[in-house]
Amino acid sequence: MSIAPAIACDNTPRGARLTLSGGWTIGAGATLERTAQAMLTKIDGARAAFIDLSEIEQMDTAGAWVIDRSRQALESRGVTAEVVGARPEHTILLREAHFRSTETPERVEHPTLTSLLADIGSSVFSAGADLVNGVGFLGRLVSILLTVLVRPRRWRWTSTFYHLESFALRGAPIILLINFLVGAIVAQQGIFQLARFNATPFTVDLIGILVLRELGVLLSSIMIAGRSGSAITAEIGAMKMREEIDALTVMALDPLEVLILPRVWALVLALPLLTFLADIAALAGGGCVAWIYGDIAPAVFIERLQDAIGLNTFAVGLIKAPFMALVIGLIAAVEGFAVAGSAESLGRQVTGSVVKSIFMVIVLDGLFAMFFAAVRY
Amino acid sequence: MIAPDEPVAASANNVVIRVRGLKVGFGDRLVMDGLDLDVYRGEVLGLVGASGAGKSVFTRSVLGLLPKQAGMIEVYGLDIDRLTMGERRRVERRWGVLFQQGALFSGLTVKQNIQAPMREHLDLSPRLRDELAMLKISLVGLPLDAANKYPAELSGGMIKRAALARALALDPDLLFLDEPTSGLDPIGAGDFDDLIATLQRTLGLTVFMVTHDLDSLYAICDRVAVLGQGRVSAVGPIAELLLSTDPWIHSYFHGKRGAGRETVFRLGAQGEAR
Structure with missing residues (x-):
């Protein structure tokens, strides 16, 4: 199995630099989600963030999805977030599996008494x-x-x-x-x-x-x-x-x-x-x-x-x-x-x-x- | 149309599936008799053969659904007979299988079908599970409102797409497709070929495909293996097989149904050469 996903953050004058490493794959399960969520807190109030993917060992659609989800969450908080250092295959993955709303009409559930x-x-x-x-x-x-x-x-x-x-x-x-x-x-x-x-x-x-x-x-x-x-x-x-x-x-x-x-x-x-x-x-x-x-x-x-x-x-x-x-x-x-x-x-x-x-x-x-x-x- | 990738160089650590001397039979009738085959990382390998030649039997024995009588099957360099339970589960998590009839669980919606392997194997939050399921649904080109439908409410083409989405649920590196385009109309089949080619390139998949569809062979297969008399009688890029003198292979590719496509393929190759 690959190594767990990890994040390092250092603040540069231009903004926070988030260096992602390890295996960002679905096999990491809950760790994958937690690490991606941590991107939001790690930047520590910086106005700009650079998400550096150059040290990532493995990435799949799930990894690309959570990275892009966090990136968009940063943007919606007014932080300019940019992906840098992505390898060509990762760029394709990020494009194919970019975060988007997945709202679908659920099957309608009626209240218990009514349905009874x-x-x-x-x-x-x-x-x-x-x-x-x-x-x-x-x-x-x-x-x-x-x-x-x-x-x-x-x-x-x-x-x-x-x-x-x-x-x-x-x-x-x-x-x-x-x-x-x-x-x-x-x-x-x-x-x-x-x-x-x-x-x-x-x-x-x-x-x-x-x-x-x-x-x-x-x-x-x-x-x-x-x-x-x-x-x-x-x-x-x-x-x-x-x-x-x-x-x-x-x-x-x-x-x-x-x-x-x-x-x-x-x-x-x-x-x-x-x-x-x-x-x-x-x-x-x-x-x-x-x-x-x-x-x-x-x-x-x-x-x-x-x-x-x-x-x-x-x-x-x-x-x-x-x-x-x-x-x-x-x-x-x-x-x-x-x-x-x-x-x-x-x-x-x-x-x-x-x-x-x-x-x-x-x-x-x-x-x-x-x-x-x-x-x- | 997406042109096939350059064939990957055949080096030892690039072999995803290695089969040697495989013998499979029912009673005293051998269907596979000393079959050898390598599948390389990142390629699309098409398996063809006459009806009843044992294409499905071969696929099923690689997947461990049929017992073999002799021979060795290695997947990711691991002999599948000598796996511990844990290794076996890890190997099975790294492959996705598209069955011919889809084999979607009829009591679950499409979304639940896709989530079933995630739910069983991984510790993911319900939100991410939902999002990933919807991502797979849009990757395979299903409308998002298909997510809450049951398999019985889907058309044949949609079932194939939904089954592909389920096969992709755990982001496998290796994809088995059993006649993916059978039962689809030519436009749908062409779209499905494009879809597989796109996914194969973006996700870096290795694809093992049993097919009868000559268009698929020309469009997306890097190599084609021909099954005959219980072994692989020829394997190579389609351009090589077109030159084969084997009577069955010749009539397969140059017969009534193959000839037209061959001309188109040749013209296309000449165009590229210029």
Whole structure:
């Protein structure tokens, strides 16, 4: 590294002579700034200053900038400041990097309260816009689905099965695992809490109804929103960033038909399948804990289960699954298309996609609960 | 147009980058096979070669982005394999790189992009950081109001200029340019050539430039290195390469696209001789 920048000052009858030496480069950092500022104090009230650059070893644009900045500051205080002894390359540098005002319009910042209120307003507005967008998107998707149904040759089987594999088959192990664990936890809590009322056998009813009606489908949907919804948003978003979506459009292909329909369709097929697996895994987990922890033998467990649940209990969970899948797919696609140019925006939309889908899945589950209660199913 | 500087004399301490026997490959396919090249202080060296000849691979291995299988790369006389962490950082601070697509950080404004290396490596006051960023922006010929724009809001030419400004942020002595004029219109590309030539003269830069642009080669390169079969098949001032009998080099400079420029270049040289 070069030596630090330094200044020597001696007063001559004609004015102060500032002799600059060392390396006036950006690498000197704060020292560079301080030394240049010191030029203003060192001249000690002289009316004229000569800035001697002949002993400078190295200079770059940053050095030239701070030297010229100090020179102009001297001039504005009524001191005639002149650069002497500059080598040709330094003269060029001083000319290219001479100090000038760099005022630019900053991005306008509003006061905190105003921006807080504006944020709330825009969030409400964007929530509304999301709903309108989503419904519009659903409409387009349905109309495309109808045209494809009329002309089945346009159906993209390869793509559909590819996504079905990645959503359902590749997602199955993790969904089996978490549902097995949740079934086990519910069984353990059921046995532990119900033991106080001597009602341990009702644990089987608890597991059966809770898992089949709610937990199986809910956990699978949340897992799929996190696993596949995010993947869809990221894929579509990256394709949007690299103009692949535009390329499809100018080839007279509808991105919705080529990209979204197979994915949404695969999701709608995958989620009921996964929900079925989830139900079985959770019952198995509950059965294991009931056997080991609650001394309920598997044969007894199965017998009680047959009494506790009907086909409708199982159907309630399964009916919900395709709707959950549709909501996840729609939100993922809308968010993917909303990605703008930057990496930051891709991250924001993927987060938005997962958060919104999980939220909507839970809201939808609540609506279904009210509906099934009303029709007594 | 600025005429190229006189080629710098080739003496040992004037070599900024020295590459010897470089071998780089993927799997068992060698892209670089025993490549030797010197880049001298203060020159503009253009690297040309067929598409897929490994120009980007070479640049990336000098920058340390690709591992090499054999050979030696020295930058400022330091073997880049035997650097301590501190030396490595110092070397990296002395070079600036302009990537082909700009590689601006998309979440930062142009000004923040330029300030990013200053912020990380140097202890500067916010005021000086702002001023220097604006200085670089005006040096590369961007309008000052581009400072607060995000890369997504810029045109292709502006992205190249902004990326050049970021490459210049730490006042490097060595500048790597990967196809600086690709994707620019001829006027923009000519301006960019002038800009690089001006910066190279005023800041005393050494410029290593990968390019396909024959105009750039004629206008600003002191020497041109030709990459072929995994090594440098020819290197020298463009006037020498025009006389080469190598079939690829001949068709590169004398082909349909090269011939017109060659005539202009010859006439210009004759004019200067008179």
